[in-house]
Amino acid sequence: MRNILRPLSPAATPEERQPFAQIAAVDGGLVIAALLLAAVGLATVHSASSELAVDYLPRQALWVGLGFVLLIGAVSIDYRVLLDLSLTLYLLGLVLLALVLVLGDVRGGARSWFVFGPWQFQPSEFAKLATTLFVARYLSGIDQPVLALRQIATAVGLVALPMLLIVVEPDMGGAAMFVPLLVGMLLIAGVKLRYLLTAALLAASLGFGLWTFGMKEYQRDRVMTFLQPERDPLGTGYHVRQSKIAVGSGELFGKGYMQGTQSQLRFLPARHTDFIFAVLAEEWGFAGIVTVLGLFALYIRGGARIAMRARDRSGILIVVGLLSVFCFHVLYNTAMVVGFLPITGIPLPFLSYGGTFMLYNFTATGILLGVDLRRYVNR
């Protein structure tokens, strides 16, 4: 922890003063995938909200526009400057999470939103970004093939702090999103197999403990109905079933844009947010699904390439942390929509309606590209 306060960013070299001179060198696949996904998201949000009180398209478009501004901003900041700021950002994230418990508004049962008139902001997204940066900062200072137990424990502690504040809200889905960033970075930084097995055992027993003591009735219900959908025909089981009907009835080429009977007839719950992929599956069929999954794969592959050619250990770790969260969202959400995982509030990056999450994804993409842009110097 000691050297965490020592600045990382050296005096800029001439090439570094003009990072955009090398703009052609960034991973194009990642940028194109991100923009295409956002475009598909806009079209699908419009279709999904056609029966709702408001069309969410204009607002989603605003978020995409703002997101792009943030992306440009994130690209132009040297990631080592971000790492130097990471302690401040991390502490700011903790303060915001503590504040939201007092001043926040309750949405969907969790006190997790700041609301200013028509504007809403979810501090957990910001905290996720700040925590990724700070843990990357910490782990990048360790020049060893595998991490010592003490170092692993420190990293776990750094992630557990914001997670606990989010669990109190209580927003289990939001808290769970911190796990992939931690696991991703630890695995890449190097963990002994022995520890991995111990962690798996620990997680299993923790899960059991949570089930018995920590979970609210409705959360247990959700897991149970996932295992036996007919238990609750009006609630979660109904949602799973309707989502599967939507997906399945799309068949190969779908029913056509805005023509999904499941989506348009209000059978689908949360169809413009967490279940947007079901709307896509129904209206565009398997062909549409494969296309969009391909775009996600393109993005992930681009991210992995950026990580592999990053200039230093800290760059690698930042990219891995951000990418792990992205992968988890994509994998969990798409599997949940088709009925293979229990329903929880995990949105699909770039597609689901939601302001803060959209801004988060564009910012993360900007940081990824920023790492890529600064890969040449000083190797």
Add this chain to the structure above:
Amino acid sequence: MKVVRELREDLIGRIRLMNGLVTGLLVAIACCYWFVQIVQGDHFRELAENNRLRKLPIKAPRGLIYDRNGHLLVENIPSYNLLIDRSRSASLPAALAFAAGILGRQPAELQAIVDRDRATPGFRPVLLAEHLTLPQVAQVGVEGLEFPEFEVEVQNLRLYRHGPQTAHALGYLGEVTPQEVERSDGAYSPGDLVGKRGIEQVFDHLLRGRDGERVVVVDSRGKLLEEYGRRPAEPGKPLKLTLDLDLQQLAIQLFDGPDKVGSVVALDPRNGEIRAFVSAPSYDPNLFARRLAREEWEALIGAPHDPLRDRAIQNTYSPGSVFKIVMATAGLAEGIVNESDSVWCSGSNTIYGHSFRCWRPGGHGRVDFHAALKLSCDTYFYHLGQRLGIERIARYARLFGLGTPTGIELRGENPGLVPDPAWSLARRKHPWYPGETISVAIGQGPILVSPLQIATMTAIVANGGRPVHPHLVEGAEDDLPAPPELPERVLRAVRAGLDAVVNEPGGTATGARPSDVRIAGKTGTVQVIAQSARTNPSSMPFRFRDHGWFTSFGPVDDPQLVIVVFLEHGGSGSHGAAPIAKALYEKYFATAQPRRDS
């Protein structure tokens, strides 16, 4: 900070491994979709096409509304709508011809309705007709067996039993706006009917209850097979109003006739419970329960005297001589006059260089405090106003609740205006003229009040100086009496003066004496145009005629009811407004006396 070469290779190897793992999982998920969409696709397509599961709302019945004696004011009646699901139709023209036969309309008309919705997907039912009669519903059910595309939907309609008679208090429902849906945080969904005005609007959260839902299994023809699950609706809460239906009905009947424009407010001065709340002309809220046609709406908007306007709280007027109640109280309470001081009224006065005439051309002669109220002598109050000054007049007007909303539950209340020099500078950008004080002293000039404010003002005199909060819903307010804010000695003298107005020879409202109960009151006549331009009232155009006020309370020795009558362009307070109050007192105290003292 330099990464050792082999460490870097380690990291890259692990990244490659994880990238492979994630790509593998994505492929696995794609396989899941392939299985569900391609292998099981037919199965799910069939499920989707048959819509085997349907989620149907169970509409919560809206709360009923009663008057204080348990008379039903609003109820819910079923109404039947005919819908057509075009995707089930074998031959649309045949189906429309069948429906046209039952409805007694031309098939072309129905075709036009269907055409209007051409852009929407075929599986979404289109509303063909509303408010089917029961024989029509039966006909669709029996003869329509070969036309599975028709659905009859039952909807609850609000029936306002007394229509226009309770319109301004109760309000009406209308379709929720997208903004309201968004603000409601899930309480409203698109297409819901919600309160738009009156009690229906303000107490919507209690009246609406909570809709339930049920999921049913239907066959491919849309016929219900079985229920799959349900969550029952929670019915809306009933409301009991403080209104007295008999009094309310009589009051509005007394306003029957063309050019009868105005308002009646009756309330209990002890607790602020409103007994009658009338604004004339009125409208029929049942028009809104059915979908209002554009012509009907335009007729309502363009109707003479704007029936949608609630004259009891949304309009403000000069109070005229009823403001002398405030003036008299202020004069005594401030020690400017005592009860025996008197003024000589010759009929005309010159104050601040202007001529101010008493309403009685020859003057009233010698007038003391008691006589000034009884005769409504302007001269007395001109002099009193000059000595009080506008600041003190304004302070007392506010003590009586003027210039601020009364706090009644309904929305859109006009606070009126109590003018003073600060207001003049801020809003009119010129100083207060001393002559205006003299006008305000007899309730003319810039001062503005609503009929409900005059009712609360009078209630304060009647109940011994305690502020009242007028309300329409029983139990919505705590009825604890507030401490008096005005000395009882002063109010007793004012009440005696108001008693004389009705009960002593020469009073301005002796014609309003009810048979069974002794009341006190004050008349007011508001000039709309300058006195010099006046001719015979009945020959003047409507909009130039005087406004008439009468405010009153009774019984004098134990006030239980305040009645304010305001007639817009309805002539003098004595001849137009006071007789209406008389009839209302006779009704109220003849029919329901035993219940009053609880």
